[in-house]
Amino acid sequence: MSSQAPHPALLIPGPIEFDDEVLASMSHYSESHVGAPFVNTFGECLSMLRKLFQTENPSSQPFVISGSGTLGWDQVAANVTEPGEDALVLHTGYFADSFADCFETYGVNATQLKAPIGDRPQLDEVEKALKEKKYKVITVTHTDTSTGVLSEIKPLADLVHKVSPDTLIVVDGVCSVGCEDIQFDAWGIDVVITASQKAIGCPAGLSIVMASGRAIEAFKNRKSRPNSYFGSWKNWLPIMQNYEAKKPSYFATPSPQLIHALHTALKQILSQPLADRFARHKKVSQGVKKEIDAMGLKQLASKPENQASGMTAIYLPEGLTPPEILPTLMKKGVIFAGGLHKEIAAKYIRFGHMGVSVMSEQRDDISRALKALKEGLAEVNATKGGK
Amino acid sequence: MSSQAPHPALLIPGPIEFDDEVLASMSHYSESHVGAPFVNTFGECLSMLRKLFQTENPSSQPFVISGSGTLGWDQVAANVTEPGEDALVLHTGYFADSFADCFETYGVNATQLKAPIGDRPQLDEVEKALKEKKYKVITVTHTDTSTGVLSEIKPLADLVHKVSPDTLIVVDGVCSVGCEDIQFDAWGIDVVITASQKAIGCPAGLSIVMASGRAIEAFKNRKSRPNSYFGSWKNWLPIMQNYEAKKPSYFATPSPQLIHALHTALKQILSQPLADRFARHKKVSQGVKKEIDAMGLKQLASKPENQASGMTAIYLPEGLTPPEILPTLMKKGVIFAGGLHKEIAAKYIRFGHMGVSVMSEQRDDISRALKALKEGLAEVNATKGGK
Structure with missing residues (x-):
């Protein structure tokens, strides 16, 4: 159990969640x-x-x-x-x-x-x-x-x-x-x-x-x-x-x-071998990217060899903007970041997966985030479709 | 009671003691x-x-x-x-x-x-x-x-x-x-x-x-x-x-x-009038400076009108240096600073009296510091005299 006050998991590409x-x-x-x-x-x-x-x-x-x-x-x-x-x-x-x-x-x-x-x-x-x-x-x-x-x-x-x-x-x-x-x-x-x-x-x-x-x-x-x-x-x-x-x-x-x-x-x-830490980040990142693919979403980083282990920048489905999806994710207890690259900022969101959220056996930040993203996209799509 | 781990009172001219x-x-x-x-x-x-x-x-x-x-x-x-x-x-x-x-x-x-x-x-x-x-x-x-x-x-x-x-x-x-x-x-x-x-x-x-x-x-x-x-x-x-x-x-x-x-x-x-805060610092500072005088010690700031309210720089008695007195004060639970003005750094110490150590009714940092200084000087003098 964390000694921190309850709060949404901060999964932006920094600042990240910090250990107690x-x-x-x-x-x-x-x-x-x-x-x-x-x-x-x-x-x-x-x-x-x-x-x-x-x-x-x-x-x-x-x-x-x-x-x-x-x-x-x-x-x-x-x-x-x-x-x-x-x-x-x-x-x-x-x-x-x-x-x-x-x-x-x-x-x-x-x-x-x-x-x-x-x-x-x-x-x-x-x-x-x-x-x-x-x-x-x-x-x-x-x-x-x-x-x-x-x-x-x-x-x-x-x-x-x-x-x-x-x-x-x-x-x-x-x-x-x-x-x-x-x-x-x-x-x-x-x-x-x-x-x-x-x-x-x-x-x-x-x-x-x-x-x-x-x-x-x-x-x-x-x-x-x-x-x-x-x-x-x-x-x-x-x-x-x-x-x-x-x-x-x-x-x-x-x-x-x-x-x-x-x-x-x-x-x-x-306290543990650095190689293990880097491998763990890579493994979790690959898992995230696979799930993102499975949701039918595209990444900004276009080739497997130039995709970072600490974060994933994700194109939103056509017509959807960060202000439409981020508050929904927040309600589900997960904070992602909006776009930052000025030419396409309104078209994508960023998911940071670094540090304690990745390394801790006790935390389920990453799986919760993926679940929130999947459900959140479905909900927003349903709402938009119903308009 | 403070929730902080027991530690010597930090009475240097910054960083100061912080409120819980x-x-x-x-x-x-x-x-x-x-x-x-x-x-x-x-x-x-x-x-x-x-x-x-x-x-x-x-x-x-x-x-x-x-x-x-x-x-x-x-x-x-x-x-x-x-x-x-x-x-x-x-x-x-x-x-x-x-x-x-x-x-x-x-x-x-x-x-x-x-x-x-x-x-x-x-x-x-x-x-x-x-x-x-x-x-x-x-x-x-x-x-x-x-x-x-x-x-x-x-x-x-x-x-x-x-x-x-x-x-x-x-x-x-x-x-x-x-x-x-x-x-x-x-x-x-x-x-x-x-x-x-x-x-x-x-x-x-x-x-x-x-x-x-x-x-x-x-x-x-x-x-x-x-x-x-x-x-x-x-x-x-x-x-x-x-x-x-x-x-x-x-x-x-x-x-x-x-x-x-x-x-x-x-x-x-x-949460209180600024004027009261400044007046309190001035009053405590004047009290400190009076005690320093009473110990027969001189301040660097040579005139009452150019003496700061938040700190006092104190000339040590002739022949005494900061490394001789500061560890004694530390043992008494008080941390002062050494000299910093390069021409005379070895001749004086600095006592910071700002913030919570001055404003809190519960804390006795300042009176303890003055007592430690008085006793410490006497002890160091006795040791030096006995050599």
Whole structure:
């Protein structure tokens, strides 16, 4: 039994449902942000993040800063790239447009490589683009939360290493870290940015970043100073290194309660093999997608190989809009999200299946959601048909 | 009786002790960041902030963004000022140096007006500086957390309005909002930045800003785009306006749990007249300062009129350092902070007296802290004398 007040199951692609123990950690009594107990907790979070990202290279550097996933983009654009440099942004939905906008804010030229809605740029197109211009970074959204389209990171990284080895590989893992396999060292990734409130399973409010030694070198070799203050690695790097060495340090006040919740969430994740966690998400996702198919519904992600494990974006039957179906689902105790990709937002809904809703043996969130969707669609259709 | 686990009383100048009900709000079950219940809660927070800042002018604009107080500086430097413009930074401690550094990051020229440690720039010096150059903004730290020095906002604002009426007045209220009187409208202030974890009494993780119509106009009339993405008012202004109108809206995911805690904290603050709250903080502070005097200890803030109500920075007896006394206090169940002003950090400690520790009739945090300090000093002196 959950100790949480009764509430509809939140099955949007983040924030997700949180475990009782994680939520209890949010109420931790107040601690000094420079006292030993809190500094130890923060340091352990950073060490655990290395495990979650599967990096043992000591030059890898985790960052945890109060903010949201979006702040990760600022961190990349303000620290890794410099004004006038070029970024190649692979587009699989809304979040590539925003990341490109962030680069432009910092004076970095963003070139977007687009694919039809529901698909992703193909490797030969990426290769062609990389050969045409020298890019400081290439960015890829692992799972685009607006479309549920998954990008394959390893083959992409292999290609970049071969064709343009100096280009740094930046992964937007906001909707993938914690539910999709990410082998930071083995695949040779340079930056992964993410947030706390999705598959990591900790309430929103933290920007989480893992940077490679190469990314940190690029930062250290900048000709200009980082052009953010709150998001500056010049300010945060010594702090993160001190925290991990369990030494008190101050730049800006972190959120002890959120850090405690992150600590609990990471401990839970690492209490079993990561491979099992990723496999479980994949299995549940495949089950969801099969049921969606069986209901006669189509997904935005058009091919099995580019469908994310943590969410499913579902086209509604012709003529039905999110405001017609979402309240019905809510009455059945399930919250889904509306569309976010601006060209087709009124045509689809999004179902997040990540974290405790997927991993817990005690919860039936996913099966209840599928049942609610099936019944809800039938009810709405009946009502519309009867008009 | 508190429902919190037993712990030493946190009496540093932020984070402070939090009320049970506020901490319980941190464990709120997960909600959609675009669902009506959460949007209503966020909107009410913004409306309550107007009351806390004593502004009824509809053109005033509150912002609440995941981050820390520091992010407020970025918001000012990236939205209100433009590269090449000038900022006059009144210096009363560590935080003016940092704010100036933040301005320089964004290409704004920061001129610091310094005072001897423990004092503040005098009005005639400010007047002289304002007459020498055209400043886009003047900034003042209301209470500098590193020194406990209070700046007087109203006379300063009156002077600026008279001498340099186009100069926007920016108040760093991180350590003052919630415990010092701030009359946003009546005094004609343009921006106040603050954070959640001090006298507002909500755990750390939120950057809170109130901007005047003039400040928003300055932002709208920029010749260049805001040079931050996560901190850009271009991105956040429509979101905040929508939240307050109770309309769902998305730029970056806020932290529902922190917003619930802020809601609880603001409701508690506004449940009694603000004047009573400020008077209570002043009275308790004067009591603390009298006891400190009686112990033969000197304050950093050298004159009664520049001593903050929310904290006291205390010089240790000659030869005694913070690492010698702070662990003794901790054993007595009280946590104070060490020095932060770099020139004299080893010579003083800081005692925060804000929020629930001051306002609650049930708690004896302040009297216990004074007793611990008195006894602790005697013990440490005896030990040192015996060596």
